[in-house]
Amino acid sequence: MKLERLEITGFGRLQQRRFDFGERVTVILGANESGKTTMHRAVRAALYGLEAGGPGHPRERSEWARWLPWAAGRYGVVLTYRLDSGQRFRVAQSFDRGKIRAQVQEVGGGDITNQFRVGRLVSPGRFHLGVEESVFCAAAWVSEEGLRLGAPDAAPQQAGHLREALERLVDSGPDGVTAAEAVGRLTTALDRVGSERRGTSPLGVATAQLRRLESDIDQARRRLDAFAAEEERLRHLEAVAAESEEAARTAERSWLIGRIAQLGAQAHDVTEADSDVAALTAALHAEAPYAAFRTDDEERVITLGAELHQAERTAEEAEARRRAADGPLDDVRRRRVEIAAGLRAMPRPAPGAEAAGEAAGELRQRLAVAAAIDRRGDDLTAATARDDALRREIAATGLGAIEPTSLDEVARDIQTARTGARRWHALAETGAVALVLGGSASAALATAGRGGPALALAIAVAALVIALVASAAVAHGRAARARDGLARRLAGLDLGADGLDRLAAGLPRVRRLHQERLDLETIFAGHRAELERARQGLEEAVDRCHALALEAGAAVPTRPPRGSRPEVLLESAGAALDAVDEAARQARRRRELDAEDTRLATREAELAELGEEAHRRREEVASVEAGIRQVAAAAGIDAGLPPLAAVAAFREACSHRHEHDRLAASLAEAHRRRRIGGDAGVIDRRRAELEAELRRRGTALEAASVPLPPEAAELVELERAAVSAQQRAAIARSESQTLGARLEGLTAGLPSLADLEDERLAVSAARDRALHQQEALRQATEMIEAAGRGVHGRVAPRLAASVSERLAFLTGDRYGEANVDIEHFAVSLASAEREGLVPLDLVSHGTRDQVALLLRLALCEVLGDGGESMPLLLDDPLGSADPERRQSLLKFLAQLSTTNQVVLTVSDRGVAATLLAVCDPATSSVIDVDADTDSVAVLAPELEV
Amino acid sequence: MPLRLLHLADLHLDRPFAQMGCTGDLARRRRQGLRDALRLAGEIARERGCVAVTIGGDLYEHERAGVATAQFLVETFASWQPMRVLLAPGNHDPLVPGSIYLRTRWPENVHLFRSSRLEPFALGAGLTVWGLGHEEPAWMGNPLERSASHPAGAGAGVHIALFHGAEISSRPDGKAVHGPFRAGEIHEKGYALALCGHYHGRRVDLDTGLVYPGSPEPLAFDETGPRGPVLVEVETDGEVRCTALDTNQWHAGSVSCDLGGASTVTAAVDRVSAEVLTATAGWPLERATLRVDLVGSVAPGLAIDLFDIESAVRETTGVTALRVRDLTQPAADLEALAEESSTRGSFVRAATEALAAAGSQEERAVLQDALRYGLEAFAGSEVGLR
Secondary structure, three states: OEEEEEEEEEEOOEOOEEEEOOOOEEEEEOOOOOOHHHHHHHHHHHHHOOOOOEOOEOHHHOHHHHOOOOOOOOOEEEEEEEOOOOOEEEEEEEEEOOEEEEEEEEOOOOEOHHHHEEOOEEOHHHHHOOOOHHHHHHHOEEOHHHHOOOOHHHHHHHHHHHHHHHHHHHHOOOOOOOHHHHHHHHHHHHHHHOOOOOOOOHHHHHHHHHHHHHHHHHHHHHHHHHHHHHHHHHHHHHHHHHHHHHHHHHHHHHHHHHHHHHHHHHHHHHHHHHHHHHHHHHHHHHOHHHOOOOOOOHHHHHHHHHHHHHHHHHHHHHHHHHHHHHHHHHHHHHHHHHHHHHHHHOOOOOOOHHHHHHHHHHHHHHHHHHHHHHHOHHHHHHHHHHHHHHHHHHHHOOOOOOOHHHHHHHHHHHHHHHHHHHHHHHHHHHHHHHHHHHHHHHHHHHHOOOHHHHHHHHHHHHHHHHHHHHHHHHHHHHHHHHHHHHHHHOOOOOOOHHHHHHHHHHHHHHHHHHHHHHHHHHHHHHHHHHHHHHHHHHHHHHHHHHHHHHHOOOOOOOOOOOOOOHHHHHHHHHHHHHHHHHHHHHHHHHHHHHHHHHHHHHHHHHHHHHHHHHHHHHHHHHHHHHHHHHHHHHHOOOOOOOHHHHHHHHHHHHHHHHHHHHHHHHHHHHHHHHHHHOOHHHHHHHHHHHHHHHHHOOOOOOOOOOOOOOOHHHHHHHHHHHHHHHHHHHHHHHHHHHHHHHHHHHHOOOOOHHHHHHHHHHHHHHHHHHHHHHHHHHHHHHHHHHHHHHHHHHHHHHHHHHHHHHHHHHOOOOEEEEEEOOOOOOEEEEEOOOOOEEEHHHOOHHHHHHHHHHHHHHHHHHHOOOOOOOOEEEEOOOOOOOHHHHHHHHHHHHHHOOOOOEEEEEOOHHHHHHHHHHOOHHHEEEEEOOOHHHEOOOOOOOOOO | OOEEEEEEOOOOEOOOOHHHOOOHHHHHHHHHHHHHHHHHHHHHHHHOOOOEEEEOOOOEOOOOOOHHHHHHHHHHHHHOOOOEEEEOOOOOOOOOOOOHHHHOOOOOOEEEOOOOOEEEEEEEOOEEEEEOOOOOOOOOOOHHHOEOOOHHHOOOOEEEEEEEOEEHHHOOOOOOOOOEEOOHHHHHOOOOEEEEEOOOOOEEEOOOOEEEOOOOOOOOOOOOOOOOOEEEEEOOOOOEEEEEOOOOOOEEEEEEEEOOOOOOHHHHHHHHHHHHHHHOOOOOHHHEEEEEEEEOEEOOOOOOOHHHHHHHHHHHHOOOEEEEEEOOEEOOOHHHHHOOOOHHHHHHHHHHHHHHHOOOHHHHHHHHHHHHHHHHHHOOOOOOOO
């Protein structure tokens, strides 16, 4: 960028002024307070606008107020400049109160103001130079403080300040701090937070407190849980005590009810005993006469009485049976006599007669079967006759001599003979016709002059005739052979055509007849065999019949000879079987009579036994009666009484005696009960006492279900249960009281979980917050350090490269290369005359000044992104420099101006002259601020709204 | 002569108050305040001639309640005799093993609903209260579905349900759901009213019969406004009336204070104090709990230390239960800073990228503070710990 013209309508002390800049060097000459600095500031205001205050920053303290025109009038500047690309721009900034405007125009182009708006300001410098105003101020605008030219011993401080300024600029801008300082503040903050291990730090304290509180809370919970468990045990003990007391009350109540019931029963017993004594005494008196009656024989008497009774009954029954058996006995005897007579009259049968009779039945069946089969022989006779008839019919056909199996062959011969003749005739006729016709045709052809065809035809006809003749001959031969065969088989038969026809016609009939004969033969072949078997069986049966008759001892007729007619055989067999049956019948009858006689004998014995039994029973009765009489007499019973009456009398006496004894025993028992029962009055009094006690315990006896009087053991058990329950209740009550007292004492010392939790929550929140702060500070530190490493690592080498680029040229090759430390931007130079790098604070003032300026320029290039050359605005930088250094620097500036425009304000005309002397006049310019010649009417630009 | 009940819920005895900025004695005073609220409810019930006090759950916090709490409840309820006390345990005081409800010997006038199904308790004169208790800390059953018998089959009279539950349609954001039900089911199931607990905000809706008394004392900064039990009157003809009573002794609230433009800590403290005094006007300062959210854009050079600010404001205003949150934003043009080619610009870019990639709220919070601390450090000022 090259500044061309600055027009000021009003800016600080300058008003209505115009300044044209030299291409390379511009010297602005003026006394102190003449407006040199104002001019520099105006350039900056044109490029970056003017801050006019805002929220929290009053306008009166802003830059706008600071540079208000001293005189009334417009407040604004117009700057024309040219970029390295050749583009020219005119920027007009108007700062009038209430009407702050800006306008940027490209010379020869249009309004492009909006391209350069940054917030409320219009900052073409930001875009064309690529650096913020702060960077521009720090780098391109150099005041005396910027170079700090002073005493030689200020070098280290100067270098240090330069490095620090560089670092600050790179890290955060001219008004900020370095990254290292920022990290230092974060570290300080981190120290304030502390760490968990550092016990005195807030975090350490919170961590320790939290640990302690958690332990306290855990302990408190355990104590409270233990206390709760003890409370639960206390409740349990109280419940046990209550239960036991209730059980004791229940048991006591039950005992009272039972005892009352027992006493009631006892009183009832006493009363009953009294009445029993009275009744028994009276009854005993009535039985007194039998007191001495001996009852030793009672059982015997009873037994005898029962025996007598039983014996009499038995005797009666036996006598009744005997009487009932008399009639049947006579019958039986009579019958036996008859049987004996009959048996004497009957002959004795053979031992096997009856068995033979049984076998005879079977034989009769066999005979019947044989007879039936024999009758079927008639059918066989008929069949034989039929067969004869069939034979005669077959013979009548003339083919009787032909076996059935040869009929087919005969039929073929007949057919051949018949057809052969006819065929022969047919062929002969055909041949004749062919010959005639063929001959005629051939002749015709020949006649027609067609000898060839005629010949051919003749030949063909001849061939045909020959063929026909041959066929006819063959047929004739066959027929002849067939007839020969027939003649041999059927000698004497007519084998002419008619005869053959007749034979042919008769063949089917002959076949049928042969078939019928065959069928007949098949049917009756079976019959014949069967008949033969039947005949054989019959003979055997007849033999068996006769044998059986012998076995049965019957009169056996003479057996007919074998082969006799079946009916003869059957008759003989029948007679034998009849004899067998008769013998068997007689044997059976005898057996039956024997059996009957045996039965009757048994019956007779039985009936006779009944009489014996009746006699025995009578004797038994007499015996028993004798025994009774004996005992009765001994007991003093009236001897004249019938035995049973005597028994009854004895028993009655015994009964009285028993009654007497029973009454005596009952009376004794009643007396005993009376004694045991005790005094009724005492019992009643005791009952009343117990009932009162029961009512006192809240139970009315009427309301309670009065049980049956319990057993004594049951009452004892109830008493024991009540005592046991009382003891349990006492123990539980005692334990619960002890425990309750102990818990009561512990209650006051129990921790408050809520208090502890509150504290824990608060400490935990504080710790969490401290950890959060720690983490945030740590991350901020890491990010800043990383950013610093990145930015420094990027900027330092570029700075070094940028400085190195001009260093040799500007220092006359004394120093060829600069190194910029990455960490803190410490600058060192590579000298041609010395080994290694020379720190900046060890080089000469002049070199240091030069390097400082180069660093500023380099910084602009590095931090800026426009790639544009930066004009250097030096505000009286040589005020306190000695002439030598001044000279050196002026030369340096002159050389620097080849790449960067230099605008230098000086108050010393000598310096101005010196500079111009070393510069090219064509590219230099001097502006005398004090002179009015440069004062022109600068119109305020008309800015679009 | 109507029958009267006093209904309260969500007392949360033994609750910690560290989240409200109360620790030590102050927290103990807060907890004592809860006990006082219960005693006061009993006095009011006696004065109004109530036949019973109904408690709709969360009477105490099971994890922290101890012997002293049980003793206090026994003594307090016993002193209310012959007035009945009907207890319906909730999710913070469920009927779990070790529950105070189960291991305490209650006076005779106390009835504890021990089943998770509504069971009747006749108060006489045709009034029946149907109550249930949570048997676990996270019960999700519908209280109105689980009646062993039904009011419709229980005869004439007025039937009132008592349980701890979450009415679905009016659930506050973030509130846990325990015992969910719908208000429309109350009359449908035959109940004239449902005396509930769980929501800490008061709600009395006679159209549906839904009654939430809310917590009688504020338990969080957002529990503002008057609070207290609800008096229920049941006429002989079945008409019911509800009157909310304002009995709270403690006050809670939350305010914002814009620190934009404040350049010093003193200025910041002054602003905060002014807001606090405005917000607590009319409150007894010794029973006031307030949360202050610092908002606005603050210059990086202004180091805000919450602890210092809290301490200073407490001293200035006299409000002891104070909790300050720093929600301010740095007054820095992050976009412009990010465009710098300086180390600061690189740091801002790195921090911004890390923020964009942050996976959790916690990570984001740390990075936001890291950015802030870094900017403060680059501004050359002392880093204020937030």
